[in-house]
Every structure is written in structure tokens, then in C-alpha cells.
Amino acid sequence: MNRSLRTPTKRKWLPAVALALSSGSLAFSVGAIAAPEQQQPEAAEQQKLHDIAAHINADNIERDITKLVSFGTRHTLSETASDTRGIGAARRWIKAEFERISADCGGCLEVYFQSRVISGEPRIPDPVEVVSVIAVQRGTSDPNRYVIMSGDIDSRVSDVMDYTSDAPGANDNASGVAGTLEAARVLSKYQFNGSIVYAALAGEEQGLFGGRIMAEQALADGWFIEAVLNNDMIGNIEGINGVIDNTTARIFAEGTRMDEQPNEANRRRFTGGEVDSPTRNVARYIDQIADRYIPNLDTMVVYRLDRFGRGGHHRPFNDLGFPGVRIMETNENYNRQHQDLRTENGIKFGDTLDGVDFDYAAKLTALNAVSLASMAWAPAPPANVAIAGAVQPSTSLSWDKIPGAAGYKIYWRYTDQPQWQFSRYVGDVTQFTLDNVVIDNYFFGVASISADGYESPVVYPGPAGAFRVGRDN
Incomplete structure (x- = not known):
């Protein structure tokens, strides 16, 4: 195994400070900032x-x-x-593993197949039953709020229609399914307020069908999906460019939400929000989890739906308005992706076991598990977050009271900064004014906090940042 000898640099933000001249010397004042981050306790x-x-x-x-x-x-x-061979044997084994995990926790998982017959598609011309495996760990107090971890069952070789040749799919994407199973083993030992779903999705290589089926069913069933963490290739540390790195990972997160309506787009033009979709704020949340709880891992939030021109199983959820990110390795090796097993000019092609670093896959699995647990223990993100302050010296925010929230924290940052810089805990209230914090100079958001200190992702005001499908903002 390759093990890193370095510790990644963690991003730290210094509070904004106003400079003023006092008695001929420089003096520092924070009065214009109104409760910068260092005046608030850490999470x-x-x-x-x-x-x-x-x-x-x-x-x-x-x-x-x-x-x-x-x-x-x-x-x-x-x-x-x-x-022993093929997609049917694989999905039955995955279901049996989830059932074994459930038996160990006294039946805490609801395990089932989710399927639909697909046909008439470019990569599925004839009728085929696309079957995913779903395991649900019900929340104790907020069971209709879901956080989801997913991986893809299926594999392929160079010809996407070749279904008989060996296609090991060790990294793409047995690593994601294995990580999902391991997260279930660990998290099933605990009870959570919200529900956690572990999903082994099918049909990804043929057109993201497993994710589409699950997302559409969740919408029909009225699920409140707080976050989808799609894991697609979490085991490779040796890039095609020769870089070997087990200390970084990427979180792909779309900006403007796919289901945005024209009137919402017009509002966003004047109030902002193009970099504060719920998906982006889930990504920021996971990035902070990595800094705090996962040793020797620095995550990079990528402001794209996925890799350039490519896609993954979080996309069908994004298409319907659900927050969803892709978590994956930083350095891809294209010789191991979608390749026939062969050796040419001394180069080995194919997605085989020797291309997977299991310690690294475990590190990214831990990132998922901790993020899921933190969100499931925290209250739901605030709803109906609104903001006011145009042509005023101060900024006011309001929101609905969230069941299970003991209080709320307002976050803000300069508009050109990627992470939240400043925060203020405001207690168990549903509105608050930040005196002398001018609305024009910052982006704002609100998080719910439990009595024991678990925080939800931050919610940006208005429809651009709303977590609930159907626009509560």
C-alpha cells in the first residue's frame, strides 16, 4: 500500500478586521463586522x-x-x-450482505430490490430489468428525512454493449459499493434522528437508470432528501499523469439547480445564489467534515456537476431538485476505466484489483460515514429562509422553526470566498438582525443546531438555496 508522508494543508480563514487611525497609530476595530467568527465557539x-x-x-x-x-x-x-457470474449473482450477494448487516443490528435495515424494466434506449435496446439494492435505516424522530450513500453495481469494458467479456470493475465501481456496505456495517450500530439509505444502484453505465428509478420513486413517495453522496471510483491513487496521492479527494457539486424556474432565475440574478445551491452547501459541509474528522485527507470542492462532459448517479437526483454530490478520487487512471483486459506496448489495461488502494477507499468511506452520521443526528436544514437589508446598514434573516433544533447559527462570507468565513450562534429564535453587516458585501445562510451540537448544512436564502423539492423558500 502507498502511504502518504505528508499532512495536507488545512484551509483557515482569518476574521475580517477594520483598520482605523487612532492617536497617530494603527488601531484595530471589529465593530463594523458584528460578531466575527472568532467571537463564536467552534462547532x-x-x-x-x-x-x-x-x-x-x-x-x-x-x-x-x-x-x-x-x-x-x-x-x-x-x-x-x-x-456465480453476472449482474444477477452480484445483486443477490449485495442484498444478502445488507440482510446480514441488518441481522447483526436486530433488523435495523429495511432491505429490498428496486427495479423497472427498461427498453428502447441506445444502450438498452431490448427489455431488461434494471435492479438496484436498497437498505434503509429508519430515523427515530424524523424518519422521512433521508441522507443517502450510493455506489454503482454494474461494470463494463471498452464496448459498452459487450456484456459477456470479463469486466472486473474493481475500482469502477466495486469500490463504491464496498464502501456503501462498510458504511452500513458501522452506522447500523447507532441510532439516528433522520433516516440513512445505503444504495447499490444498477444501470449506471447504460444510462444512469438505477439513480433515475430511485429518484423518481423518492419524489413520488414524498421523501425529503437532504443529501445524496454518490461514490463512483474511490479506490485509485495513481493517476494517468503519474501522480500518486492518497491524501486528497474531489467533491463534485453543481451550482444553479437544474429545476430552477424562470422567475427564480430572474430573482437569483439580483440576489445571488448561483454558487449556493443546496448541493454546493452539502459539498461545503463534507469539506469541513474532512478537515475536522478524517486524518490526512483534504477535499477539493469542484464547481461542476461532474467531470468535464461526464456524468454519474447523483445527476438523476439533481435533475429532480434533490441535493447530490459525487465523491471520488482526485487522480484518475483512464487505462483502468472502461477497458478490455489486455497489455499493449507494455501498458496494462483493465480495472483489476491491483489498481485499488484499499486504505484509501476506507478513508473516503469514512468521510461518507461521518458526513451521513453528522447530518442524520443534526436537525433538518432550516426552511423558508428569507433575507432583507437593501439600502440598510444591517442584514436581517428569518426562517421557520425546525423540529429538534435547539438553536440556529447564521453564517456569512465575502462573495468571492468559497467557504463560510464568519458565524454567529443566535439561539432558539426564528429571526435575527446582524447589526452593521451590509447585505451587499456578503453571502449569508442559516444552519440548524441540535442540543448536543450537531449542525445541519447551511441554507442560502430563497429558492436558489432551498433544500426541499417544491420550493419552501
Whole structure:
């Protein structure tokens, strides 16, 4: 295994300070900023989140990836009758693993197949049942609020329609499924306020069908999806460019939401929000989780839906207005993706076990598990967040009271900064005015906080930042 010898540099923001001349010398004043970040306590350090990160086991992930590779191919169109080869055998094994995990926690998971027959598509011309495996860990007090971790079952080789050749798919994407299984093993030992869903989605390579089926069903069932964490390739540390790095990861997050309406776009033009979709604020949340709880991992939030011109299983959720990000390795090796197994000119092609770093996959799995736990223990994000302050010296925010929230925190940052810089805990209220903080100079948001200090993602005011499908803002 490759192990890093360096610790990544963590981003730290210094509070804004106003300079003034006093008695011929420089003096510092914070009065114009009104409660900068250093005057507020840090977010509560949660020992349980450290414990969750520490219990993610790289050996379990290696075992599960090895088992998934053993099915030869997991192509969506591959055979389903065999117990040892093809997509059918793979999904039955995944379901059995979730059921085993559920048995260990006294039946805490609802495990089921979710399917639909797809046909008439460019990559599925004839009728094929696309079958995903879903495991739901119900929340105790807010069960209709869901945070989701997903990975993709299926694999492929160079020809996307070749369903008979060996397609190991060790990294793409047995790593994501193995990480989802391991997160379920660890998190099922706890109880949460909100529900956590572990999803092994099918049909990704043929057109993102598993995610589309799940997202459409969630919308029909009225699920409040707070976040989808799609894991697609979390095990490679050796890039095609020769870089070897196990200390960084990427979080892809769209900006303007796909389902934005024309009147909402016009409002956003005058009030902002193009970099504060709920997806972006989920990504910022995960980035902060990495800094606080995952040793030797620095995450990079990428302001795109996915890699340039490409896609993943979070996209169908984004299409319907649900917040969703893609978590993955920083350095891809294209010789190992979507390739026939072969060696040419001394270069080995194919997505095989020797291209996976299991410790790194465990590190990214820990990032997912801690992020899921933190959101599920926290109250729901604030709803109906509104803001006012045009042509005024101060900025006022308001929001609805959230069940389970003991208080709220207002965040703000300069408009050219990627992360929240300043914050103020305002207690159990539903409106607050930041005196002498001019609305024109910052972006603002509000987070809910539980009595024991778990925070929700930040919600930007208005429809651009609303977490609930249907626009409560």
C-alpha cells in the first residue's frame, strides 16, 4: 500500500478586521463586522464521529471488492440466472450482505430490490430489468428525512454493449459499493434522528437508470432528501499523469439547480445564489467534515456537476431538485476505466484489483460515514429562509422553526470566498438582525443546531438555496 508522508494543508480563514487611525497609530476595530467568527465557539467536536471514522475497516472493503470482482462481469445486460457470474449473482450477494448487516443490528435495515424494466434506449435496446439494492435505516424522530450513500453495481469494458467479456470493475465501481456496505456495517450500530439509505444502484453505465428509478420513486413517495453522496471510483491513487496521492479527494457539486424556474432565475440574478445551491452547501459541509474528522485527507470542492462532459448517479437526483454530490478520487487512471483486459506496448489495461488502494477507499468511506452520521443526528436544514437589508446598514434573516433544533447559527462570507468565513450562534429564535453587516458585501445562510451540537448544512436564502423539492423558500 502507498502511504502518504505528508499532512495536507488545512484551509483557515482569518476574521475580517477594520483598520482605523487612532492617536497617530494603527488601531484595530471589529465593530463594523458584528460578531466575527472568532467571537463564536467552534462547532461542537463530536467524539462519536471520530469513533465512526476509526471503525471503517479496509480489510472489509478489500474482501467485498474482491467478491464483486469474482462475478466476472456485472454488466447490466449480463446473465441473471447464474449464482456465480453476472449482474444477477452480484445483486443477490449485495442484498444478502445488507440482510446480514441488518441481522447483526436486530433488523435495523429495511432491505429490498428496486427495479423497472427498461427498453428502447441506445444502450438498452431490448427489455431488461434494471435492479438496484436498497437498505434503509429508519430515523427515530424524523424518519422521512433521508441522507443517502450510493455506489454503482454494474461494470463494463471498452464496448459498452459487450456484456459477456470479463469486466472486473474493481475500482469502477466495486469500490463504491464496498464502501456503501462498510458504511452500513458501522452506522447500523447507532441510532439516528433522520433516516440513512445505503444504495447499490444498477444501470449506471447504460444510462444512469438505477439513480433515475430511485429518484423518481423518492419524489413520488414524498421523501425529503437532504443529501445524496454518490461514490463512483474511490479506490485509485495513481493517476494517468503519474501522480500518486492518497491524501486528497474531489467533491463534485453543481451550482444553479437544474429545476430552477424562470422567475427564480430572474430573482437569483439580483440576489445571488448561483454558487449556493443546496448541493454546493452539502459539498461545503463534507469539506469541513474532512478537515475536522478524517486524518490526512483534504477535499477539493469542484464547481461542476461532474467531470468535464461526464456524468454519474447523483445527476438523476439533481435533475429532480434533490441535493447530490459525487465523491471520488482526485487522480484518475483512464487505462483502468472502461477497458478490455489486455497489455499493449507494455501498458496494462483493465480495472483489476491491483489498481485499488484499499486504505484509501476506507478513508473516503469514512468521510461518507461521518458526513451521513453528522447530518442524520443534526436537525433538518432550516426552511423558508428569507433575507432583507437593501439600502440598510444591517442584514436581517428569518426562517421557520425546525423540529429538534435547539438553536440556529447564521453564517456569512465575502462573495468571492468559497467557504463560510464568519458565524454567529443566535439561539432558539426564528429571526435575527446582524447589526452593521451590509447585505451587499456578503453571502449569508442559516444552519440548524441540535442540543448536543450537531449542525445541519447551511441554507442560502430563497429558492436558489432551498433544500426541499417544491420550493419552501
